Amino acid sequence: MIEHLPPELITSLQNITGFHEERFKEVHRSDELVTSIRINPKKISGEQFDAYAAIPWNPYGYYLPQRPMFTLDPLLHAGAYYVQEAASQFLWEVLRQNYQRSAPVTALDLCAAPGGKSTLLSTYFTNGLVVANEVIKSRAAVLEENITKWGNMNVVVTNNDPQQFQRLEGFFDVMVVDAPCSGSGLFRRDNEALEEWSISNVELCRKRQQRILQDAYTCLKKEGMLIYSTCSYSPAENEEMVDYILQHFNVQPVRIAVDKDWNITETISEAKQGYGYRFFPYAVRSEGFFVAAFLKNDGTVFTDSIKGNVAAATTKETAEINKWISYARPVCFFKIKDTILAMDAAQMQALSAIRSNLYVKKAGVEIGEIKNKGLVPAHALAVSEILNHELPSVEVSKEVALDFLSRQEITLENIKPGWTVIQYNSLPLGWIKVLPARVNNYYPVEWRILMKTK
Template identity: 50%
Template sequence: MKTNFPASFSNRLQVQMGAEASTLLDALSTTSPTSIRINPNKFHTPVKLEKVPWSSHGYYLEERPSFTLDPLMHAGAYYVQEASSMFLEEVVKQTVDLTQPLRVLDLCAAPGGKSTLLASLLNKESMLVSNEVIKSRAEILAENLTKWGAPNVVVSNNDPRDFDRLEGFFDLIVVDAPCSGEGLFRKDPNAINEWSPDNAHLCSDRQRRILMDVWPALKPGGVLIYSTCTYNPAENEGNIQWLSEQTQLEALPLEVDPVLQIKEVEAANNIVGYQFMPHLVKGEGFFVCAVRKLDGEEWQAPRKDKFPLTPTGKKEQAEVSPWLTDERDFFQHYENILALPVGGNAAWGAVIRELRIVQAGVLVAEIKKKNLVPAPALALSTIFRKDTFPTWELELRQALQYLRKEEWPIDREKDGWHLICYEQLPLGWVKRIATRFNNYYPLHWRIRMELPGELPGTGLL
């Protein structure tokens, strides 16, 4: 059925695209494709699905299943992400040196699609700061990144202007800016109802403020990648052209295979962007542009600067160290034990000190009455050593019952902590105490839907 779009939107597309506009509008009335991106650090079996051509680990699904009923998603084996936005991988690979230790900021990160992608690209010496200004969305972001399992991630809850405290700090900043959402019209019908020329204009103004607020945090020579999910030039290449008039930068053109039919768009000052159109690619509307900063001063670590966290006691360190595959520095934050990269104290200390932190590094354990309670984040981390705890492999229905935080049957004789797994991937913890098991899956993560009598079985991977 053909979708009715606002006349002002259709008319602008006609001016912008000419005869091609009608083809795009027809495509926006079709079904949106479903795609996932697997976690290369958790899932290693070959995937027999159609590949997203610009992504190393992206795949299309023939239909949209009930992802809630797949424990592999809860284990962080894959992330449900729109295919066009996976092109961020190619932009990063062509504009920064991923062999080097990088400090990276994903500024508008919730719910976590681009952050999980970045976390998979960066090397073990890099740091990813994943930020979201809305607190409730920052909690969702933290949950998704915890499940993804990347150890060198900080989740923060700050306004873009707060990052001027870290002047010249980041090698790469990704700004996936809030926009008018035209690229989501067929995926989210509510986006059509919320669209208006005035709202698009407000979005453009807000995007400019975000860009200028975060620009000081980018080091000279650093790269800023700007993206939106809209077709509006005023929110896309127009904003980067405007930024080039306020700052000193150079545009970074990409090598793009013409077979992909990604449209190259140009603006003044040699600005080049890349536009995904649903009538040309198997994906939604998406715009991306990369620029390099040419001015400013690079952040320097203070000569004498006390780290804002207290090192964990030797007894606790000795107990938790064998739980991880990598050597880590351990710090205590209230009753929590955090594992941070060895020797990265200056940069990590600056971020923890200057920003409002939701989580940092790997939350390994909580200290309760001198005993250590292994954290859910530990079980899901890619640096967790599984063989340090007894494991309990579950079938599909059992795994979903565990994820619903249901009461747990008693069929193990050994008291203590047991690692719950599904298809050899950890989900979380239970603890046997005498005649009962306690389900330690986080209450706010639990599946709330009732389980059907007959489970469909996703068969995604």
């Protein structure tokens, strides 16, 4: 419950379309919070969520009646769903109105951690490639974890400053800039955002947003789409940024058709008449959010044909790996040091260009290392879309699944020796290796559940 909101914020919103001061204050005084998720259609069916209210602008989004203890749900760690604000899932609708899902789009999520919009992009573009970038090293590690658990092969995770994307001029069809902001849209669930909010911080964020856009703009190709969003209410970070974009870049605003029953507020920027879309929590079941889209009129299309900067797996290695995977389209296996990775063959040239210009933390699916006795599989393979589900596996209870995810010792009976996929609700959680006297737990130590599970 928030009794007092910053008066400067309230004052700044007085002339914004759709703003109702008393309703705004009332919803922040309320203890009611909204919890929503987006399921992974490659891992779980929406049929089991038929009893829940659907998010109307995303076919895979659902509202939950209450907030569970997500950390203790094995399905979260299996990548079956992502906990994401309903408003943020509106990105799907923006894409749906402008791109076919099968389009061979190369998309950049420039400020990607913790990974909500990147996983959405990778689900939407079935034949595309998503570059998920995060400049802060610690946040990039969280991004890599969430991308790995989601399991899609069409994602590259990078850890670069936006300015470094100038090296890939005209490379991306879509650029999503979910910009660092003052966070007022999250006041109801983030007390720290409320405590840190100030007009000076809004101004600092606005300047940072402008720098990010200036630094990365050239990597968007001609006729590419820029999607700008924040979790702020402040006009300085929203409508005024729409005007800034239209004043400083050769772009045109994109209007999104919004169903009136959704109660999303369309706003028009004062100087340049650009479109923006606001989510007020008294009108929409979500926290605060703003999004605007633009088409780029100028620029070039990336033409450098960079090839061969990845070492291909040998014929013998490929024969071994093929036993472990199953995928409908051609896959390329390549090596970084001793680790073998897999990428959709259609994306290899793009990957070469990315690796030649940026620092890459993760590319495609990590398969593992070939040792004397065969493949030592990586955790990423177990939770990926390319895992061969004919491999040995064992279904376990929730209690055993949580022991595995906590990296504790587990006991299983009547299991054949060797590498085995441990599953919960038929979804892979990772690898165990069954030995004559024990079971080795290979869940990544840095991802283990630290919360008490019993």
